[in-house]
Amino acid sequence: MIVAERKPLTEIKGMLQGKQRVLVVGCNTCVTICMAGGRKEVAVLASALRLAGLEHVGEETVERQCDMEFLAPLTKLQGYDCLLSTACGIGVQLLGDLFPGLPVYPALNTKFLGVNEDLGCWSERCQSCGDCILDRTGGICPIARCSKSLLNGPCGGSQNGKCEVNGDVDCAWQLIYDRLEARGELDKLETIFLPKDWSHSRDGGPRRIRREDVAL
Amino acid sequence: MKAGSRLEKVLTAGHFAVCGEMGPPRSADAKAIRDKAQYFRGYVDAVNVTDNQTAVVRVSSIASCLILQEEGVEPVVQMTCRDRNRLAIQSDLLGAAALGLKNVLCLTGDHQSFGDHPTAKNVHDIDSIQLIWGVDQMRKGRFMGGDEIKVPPQFFIGGAANPFGDPFAMRVPRLAKKIKAGCDFIQTQVVFDVPRFARWMELVRERGLHREVYIMAGVLPTRSVRALRYMQQDVAGVSIPDECIQRMEKAADPAEEGVKMAVELIQQLKEIEGVAGVHLMPVMWERIIPRLVEEAGLYPRPVVDDD
Numbered sequence: 001m002i003v004a005e006r007k008p009l010t011e012i013k014g015m016l017q018g019k020q021r022v023l024v025v026g027c028n029t030c031v032t033i034c035m036a037g038g039r040k041e042v043a044v045l046a047s048a049l050r051l052a053g054l055e056h057v058g059e060e061t062v063e064r065q066c067d068m069e070f071l072a073p074l075t076k077l078q079g080y081d082c083l084l085s086t087a088c089g090i091g092v093q094l095l096g097d098l099f100p101g102l103p104v105y106p107a108l109n110t111k112f113l114g115v116n117e118d119l120g121c122w123s124e125r126c127q128s129c130g131d132c133i134l135d136r137t138g139g140i141c142p143i144a145r146c147s148k149s150l151l152n153g154p155c156g157g158s159q160n161g162k163c164e165v166n167g168d169v170d171c172a173w174q175l176i177y178d179r180l181e182a183r184g185e186l187d188k189l190e191t192i193f194l195p196k197d198w199s200h201s202r203d204g205g206p207r208r209i210r211r212e213d214v215a216l
Numbered sequence: 217m218k219a220g221s222r223l224e225k226v227l228t229a230g231h232f233a234v235c236g237e238m239g240p241p242r243s244a245d246a247k248a249i250r251d252k253a254q255y256f257r258g259y260v261d262a263v264n265v266t267d268n269q270t271a272v273v274r275v276s277s278i279a280s281c282l283i284l285q286e287e288g289v290e291p292v293v294q295m296t297c298r299d300r301n302r303l304a305i306q307s308d309l310l311g312a313a314a315l316g317l318k319n320v321l322c323l324t325g326d327h328q329s330f331g332d333h334p335t336a337k338n339v340h341d342i343d344s345i346q347l348i349w350g351v352d353q354m355r356k357g358r359f360m361g362g363d364e365i366k367v368p369p370q371f372f373i374g375g376a377a378n379p380f381g382d383p384f385a386m387r388v389p390r391l392a393k394k395i396k397a398g399c400d401f402i403q404t405q406v407v408f409d410v411p412r413f414a415r416w417m418e419l420v421r422e423r424g425l426h427r428e429v430y431i432m433a434g435v436l437p438t439r440s441v442r443a444l445r446y447m448q449q450d451v452a453g454v455s456i457p458d459e460c461i462q463r464m465e466k467a468a469d470p471a472e473e474g475v476k477m478a479v480e481l482i483q484q485l486k487e488i489e490g491v492a493g494v495h496l497m498p499v500m501w502e503r504i505i506p507r508l509v510e511e512a513g514l515y516p517r518p519v520v521d522d523d
Contacts, residue, residue, distance in 0.1 A: 152345035153390040156378030157452035164452030
């Protein structure tokens with residue numbers, strides 16, 4: 001899922017300066033799962049804004065803010081100065097497309113594509129490089145999980161299974177080593193991974209997929 | 217002969233090589249580089265110049281190397297993958313070769329969070345093994361992208377190895393990959409933990425890798441127990457046995473003890489089969505180099521062709 005985190009209230013209030021009628025728009029998908037921008041978080045944020053003295057704060061939570069189909073009904077709502085989206089950056093942008101004349105502000109910081117590790121703990125797993133290599137790295141992604149995105153093994157700073165950059169972070173290459181060992185595939189570590197083609201990643205410019213087979 | 221550098225000649229002739237290391241200044245101060253050159257001239261075969269080490273901005277390695285070369289000291293360009301993509305790296309390497317620089321050490325680079333610009337974006341378009349592969353491609357006349365290079369840069373290619381990093385079992389396969397990618401010489405992380413280094417060398421010899429690459433062991437002469445403690449606690453990938461710390465603690469004259477410890481270490485390393493030389497990293501203590509090299513019995517340095 002896309003993992004996000006709410007911005008500090010002071011920052012949000014700063015964005016809303018001068019606005020009196022705000023519609024807070026939540027999303028039922030990823031940000032609900034990671035407890036950053038679902039119906040509940042919308043209610044909490046809206047209350048905080050009312051307490052801060054805003055004249056009118058509306059609340060709406062849609063199924064998926066990344067899908068215009070679910071956003072379209074919002075156009076019926078009238079009389080707002082601005083929208084505050086508690087979706088990821090994708091939802092903020094799509095709402096902006098739907099309301100070109102109204103400011104749409106981000107209430108969250110979109111952090112990463114990741115998993116729910118434990119109660120209240122999420123961590124990154126994928127950088128959407130566009131050309132998956134997990135078959136070669138024991139199912140653990142060094143692009144997302146090694147601080148230096150190394151493709152040919154650990155740097156000299158891997159110590160006791162942890163990354164030198166942050167002792168809370170597992171060394172991706174330690175994980176890869178352990179996984180390949182468990183699978184009996186340690187020989188994979190001997191193959192040189194040549195420079196990666198990053199053109200499928202964001203480096204190739206904004207990406208778009210068009211599929212004729214599902215197009216109308 | 218791949219590049220015909222002094223370092224390459226010393227190693228291929230079978231001499232026990234001695235390298236030094238220098239961090240360039242944090243300002244446009246050419247004199248500081250020239251001043252440091254005097255401590256190395258004639259006492260080491262080549263001097264590495266770091267590339268924004270610990271992710272702190274300094275005079276570029278290539279510019280500093282040129283100054284060292286003018287001062288009669290053979291330089292080793294350090295090139296990291298943190299700050300440059302494959303275009304910038306190849307362009308800088310063509311420039312280095314055009315300036316007559318012949319040795320290059322290929323590194324990943326310390327993470328920017330440790331340095332003076334922790335909010336910077338890092339690059340890591342390629343990693344150190346891909347860099348070694350790329351420099352080898354270049355000297356064979358091809359850019360990493362495949363196009364022909366009419367006048368290929370001829371480099372003696374180095375890489376790093378850390379026998380003290382984890383997972384230990386990956387350290388030798390990683391060395392093997394560097395060799396396969398085109399690495400000619402290796403400089404290791406600083407050795408304090410001789411038993412672990414010896415164990416690593418044993419695994420290196422088991423695969424015969426010491427015959428495929430020149431391995432130079434890292435030596436860091438130090439004059440304070442504080443520096444040792446700092447490295448033990450705060451520098452990832454360095455192993456410092458408690459005995460080293462205790463010995464330094466008890467010393468009446470820590471600087472003298474530091475020299476003694478480094479000399480003893482060099483002698484121990486020399487005895488390990490497959491160690492082709494030492495790489496001296498006198499962090500902020502360059503002036504100790506002449507004495508250290510002399511007391512370790514490594515002076516005078518061998519004379520090779522064109523010296």
